[in-house]
Amino acid sequence: MAILFFSLLIVVLDQFSKLLIKSRFNLHETYQVFGNLLHFTYVQNPGIAFGIHFSNKWFYALFAAVASVALLIYLYRMRAARFSFRLALALILGGAIGNLIDRVTHGEVVDFIEIGFAAWRWPFIFNIADIGVTLGMIILIGLTLFEKDEKEILKSE
Numbered sequence: 001m002a003i004l005f006f007s008l009l010i011v012v013l014d015q016f017s018k019l020l021i022k023s024r025f026n027l028h029e030t031y032q033v034f035g036n037l038l039h040f041t042y043v044q045n046p047g048i049a050f051g052i053h054f055s056n057k058w059f060y061a062l063f064a065a066v067a068s069v070a071l072l073i074y075l076y077r078m079r080a081a082r083f084s085f086r087l088a089l090a091l092i093l094g095g096a097i098g099n100l101i102d103r104v105t106h107g108e109v110v111d112f113i114e115i116g117f118a119a120w121r122w123p124f125i126f127n128i129a130d131i132g133v134t135l136g137m138i139i140l141i142g143l144t145l146f147e148k149d150e151k152e153i154l155k156s157e
Contacts, residue, residue: 001076003079003089006094008094014095014098014099014129015101017112018128021110027043038114039115042110043111043112044111045108064103071096075090085140088135088139088140089136095134098129109127111124111125111126112125113125113126
């Protein structure tokens with residue numbers, strides 16, 4: 001399935017960027033990349049999405065592993081669905097695997113992208129894997145909201 005290239009791309013970009021951040025930054029160190037709009041700030045997130053923490057690190061790893069396997073199976077079963085639907089699933093899968101690698105190897109997820117405008121900062125620092133999951137979800141929501149029915153979403157283009 002060629003669509004898995006996008007999952008692999010997210011995983012490779014995510015892990016490479018995290019390796020660079022860990023090798024060049026001290027924990028909590030910040031660097032302004034693009035004025036006040038974009039900072040790289042190295043943090044480690046022991047929780048789940050947006051820093052929510054309600055269980056231990058192995059629960060999150062198990063959840064991400066099960067979700068990744070389920071997404072892979074679903075992607076295979078939907079291999080005839082339209083490209084945009086499969087792309088959304090592939091991006092989510094890549095993000096899940098990227099953060100799963102961190103959880104298994106370090107027990108926490110490396111986050112480093114911080115955005116804001118003037119004095120306002122987005123309240124959460126994130127990473128490339130999070131971007132993959134978010135973009136995938138935006139595509140799925142868009143398909144759901146703007147397609148006439150489920151058959152349109154799942155049919156081949």
